[in-house]
Amino acid sequence: xxxxxxxxxxxxxxxxxxxxxxxxxxxxxxxxxxxxxxxxxxxxxxxxxxxxxxxxxxxxxxxxxxxxxxxxxxxxxxxxxxxxxxxxxxxxxxxxxxxxxxxxxxxxxxxxxxxxxxxxxxxxxxxxxxxxxxxxxxxxxxxxxxxxxxxxxxxxxxxxxxxxxxxxxxxxxxxxxxxxxxxxxxxxxxxxxxxxxxxxxxxxxxxxxxxxxxxxxxxxxxxxxxxxxxxxxxxxxxxxxxxxxxxxxxxxxxxxxxxxxxxxxxxxxxxxxxxxxxxxxxxxxxxxxxxxxxxxxxxxxxxxxxxxxxxxxxxxxxxxxxxxxxxxxxxxxxxxxxxxxxxxxxxxxxxxxxxx
Numbered sequence: 001x002x003x004x005x006x007x008x009x010x011x012x013x014x015x016x017x018x019x020x021x022x023x024x025x026x027x028x029x030x031x032x033x034x035x036x037x038x039x040x041x042x043x044x045x046x047x048x049x050x051x052x053x054x055x056x057x058x059x060x061x062x063x064x065x066x067x068x069x070x071x072x073x074x075x076x077x078x079x080x081x082x083x084x085x086x087x088x089x090x091x092x093x094x095x096x097x098x099x100x101x102x103x104x105x106x107x108x109x110x111x112x113x114x115x116x117x118x119x120x121x122x123x124x125x126x127x128x129x130x131x132x133x134x135x136x137x138x139x140x141x142x143x144x145x146x147x148x149x150x151x152x153x154x155x156x157x158x159x160x161x162x163x164x165x166x167x168x169x170x171x172x173x174x175x176x177x178x179x180x181x182x183x184x185x186x187x188x189x190x191x192x193x194x195x196x197x198x199x200x201x202x203x204x205x206x207x208x209x210x211x212x213x214x215x216x217x218x219x220x221x222x223x224x225x226x227x228x229x230x231x232x233x234x235x236x237x238x239x240x241x242x243x244x245x246x247x248x249x250x251x252x253x254x255x256x257x258x259x260x261x262x263x264x265x266x267x268x269x270x271x272x273x274x275x276x277x278x279x280x281x282x283x284x285x286x287x288x289x290x291x292x293x294x295x296x297x298x299x300x301x302x303x304x305x306x307x308x309x310x311x312x313x314x315x316x317x318x319x320x321x322x323x324x325x326x327x328x329x330x331x332x333x334x335x336x337x338x339x340x341x342x343x344x345x346x347x348x349x350x351x352x353x354x355x356x
Contacts, residue, residue, distance in 0.1 A: 005056035013082050015043065016105055022140075024088075026054050026101040038277045054099040058092055061101070069186065079106070079168040079184075089170055104140075106170045110152045111145070118146060121289055121319035122271060126153045129205075131268035131292075132225040136237045141275045142285055143234045144170050144210075150232060151208050154178060161203055165195040166210035178206075185210075196220035200227065209233040215250045222259070225266040239323070239346070240270035240290035241308040244300055257303075264300040267292045272323065274344050276336050284335050286344060288312065288323040309346075322346070328354035 012032055016024050021034040021041075031046040061080055062070060070076040075093040080103070082088060087106040094100065113122050125133045133150070135143045148171040154160060160178045167185035181202070189195040192209060193216030199207055200223075212218045212233045225231040237243040244263065251259050272288040290296065290312055299307045312320045323346050330336040332355065345351045 005053075006060045009057050009060050010082070013086075013088070013103075016103075017086065022105060024101075024103040026057065026103075027095075028054060028098040028100070037281060037283060038275075051098040054101060058099060058101065061090060062092065065186075077168055079170065087170070087172070089168060107145070110148050110171055110173070113146075113149050113153065116142070116146060116149055117285055118149070119287070119289060119319070119321070121269070121291065122146070122150055123153060124319070125269055125271075126150050126157075128230055128268050130225060130228045130230055130266075132221065132231045132233065132263075132266045133268045134233055134235060134240075134243050134270045135273065136235045136239070136243045136270060137273040138238075139236065142273045146271065146273060146285075147208055147232050147234065148173075151206065154206055154230075155180065160205035162206045162208070163195075163199055163202060163204045164208040164210070165189070165192055165199075166208075167192070170210075192217040193220050196224060199224060199229075204229060206230045207232070211235070212247070218247050218250055222262050222266060226262060230268075237272075239272045239288055239309075240312070241305045243270050243272075244305050244308070260303060261301055264292075264297040267296075267300070274323070276327075276330065276340055276344065278335055279337060284330060286323060286326045286330060286336075286341070287321070288326075289319060289321045291315070291318050291320050293318060322350075324351040325354060327351060331355060 012024060016034055019034060019036055021036045023035040025033040026049055028049055028051050031048055032043045034041050034043065066076050066078050070092055075091065077091050080088045080090050085108045088103045089106055091102045135147050137143055151162060152173060155162060155173060155178045156176045158177055162178050162180045164182045169182050169184045173180045183189050183195050185191060196217060197220055207224055207229060209221055209231065212221055212235060221231050221233055235243050235246055237246050247263060248256050248259050269292055270290040274286045275283040276286055278284040290308060293315065295311050299305055312322050327341040327344055328351055331338050331341050
């Protein structure tokens with residue numbers, strides 16, 4: 001028999017699915033809040049949540065090990081299975097001394113790159129046998145979804161051993177042409193860096209790194225890419241130039257020239273994503289694409305990454321595209337409101353010239 005708190009949680013998660021929401025927020029002093037197409041909507045027919053009520057829901061969500069970790073560090077990331085084939089990525093945390101929960105639904109089917117309206121150059125990235133591909137952007141703008149689609153493209157077309165290292169595991173892959181190992185931080189490995197170091201002894205061909213967040217994980221990812229493997233990784237950065245600076249800056253200044261050279265030799269490309277509310281409902285991606293060519297490799301080695309936007313603008317024939325160009329195209333196609341697109345513009349003068 002279900003407990004009252006479990007029934008309540010199931011009811012809330014069912015509403016998330018019925019309303020096609022992406023997120024559920026449980027905050028003391030508010031009714032439950034869902035996010036639909038970037039808009040936050042209060043479920044006003046629910047009572048305002050108390051700390052005790054959220055604690056009851058958290059007892060349903062957390063395993064004993066996760067409870068122990070939460071008590072130690074006052075926040076914890078994990079995944080939660082609902083109705084067998086629906087999964088949520090969950091963050092439990094404290095704010096102002098009380099509890100809070102944020103839950104994001106993970107689609108149960110991995111969409112293709114075409115279904116996600118992402119450009120063909122991403123498929124070309126998946127055809128590489130070695131190197132580093134970065135997918136970057138703010139939280140909630142489709143990085144994990146795009147990465148899962150790229151990795152699944154390899155799974156469906158090539159005979160490889162794919163390893164994913166995630167915190168927590170989001171998309172669950174079904175092996176097709178490839179075999180797939182998925183490791184979750186704290187459940188299967190202590191940290192990203194530990195799993196990456198072990199990967200070299202696991203006969204892998206392709207590695208997906210959920211997040212490269214420190215010197216150890218960045219260094220290990222570069223080494224794996226340099227030793228004949230294809231690595232996909234994410235960073236919480238805004239664009240290609242900032243992503244390269246972020247990776248280099250985690251190292252001591254004495255090592256940075258060597259890291260720039262290493263990064264220049266292994267980098268395949270950088271995809272920067274934004275998800276915009278679409279006219280008529282849903283969301284549509286806008287993106288900046290940087291492909292690593294001779295000019296890009298030179299500016300990385302020479303520490304002149306400020307030149308990258310200009311290189312992107314002048315190499316459209318190689319599959320590169322600036323963010324402002326895709327934003328302008330979405331507006332001209334009638335997919336996105338002008339005012340919405342303008343919130344994400346990098347060079348307003350360039351953007352307006354493309355619109356006019």
